[in-house]
Amino acid sequence: LRPPTRPLVPTWDLAVVLEALCRPPFEPIEEIPDRLLTIKTALLLALTSLKRVWDLQALSVAPSHLEFAPGMTKAFLYPRPGYVPKVPTNTPQPVLLQAFCPPPFREPDQQKQNCICPVRALDAYVHRAALWRKSEQLFVCYGPPKKGRPATKQTISRWIVDAISTSYESSDLPSPMGLRAHSTRAKAASKALMLGVPIQDICNAAGWSTPLTFVRFYNLDTRATPGSSVL
16 A cells, blocks of 8 residues: 655645735725635634644633733633643643734834734624624634524634635635645644744644654645745
């Protein structure tokens, strides 16, 4: 039998997606439809937290499980009681989101970067979803017949794929084939390593017990990215 293989080059371009999230139809965030706000928030949380979909599904908006730091500089999210991650740790750690270029803006580019701020998107989503929420789970369905009900892992996965596909379509590019929500972990972790983030910090955020897990299953050559010539 041949050993299992995995792609060493990304199947989609993170730069294309992030650029699309900064403009219509994903902005201005206060005016976009519930669907676009939901899928944008799900994608940004997946990328910046390095968490699996079932980790995202476990997050809660209960007052004791969601906290925004003063000035919206950070957000802390805790999973619901009793949740056991795939790689259990002795001390459960919250998902920590850092704000990207919060206001006031000194340069136009800072305002653009703030459009992909996970803290900003999370705050907008939490306030919008409060209008129809029927569960303390963070991510709830935005449309009938299950509007306000907890989103399943499969639903959150579809949202992440939808966000990537919509980003490509809004950029007049064909949607990549074979998109999977799980690809966000490899994509974001590989990019972070290339930018100099210590590998142990990456493993801690992603819940990988050793760097070997990242090297064997997730490390991608982010220098060779399809579509990078578009930007």
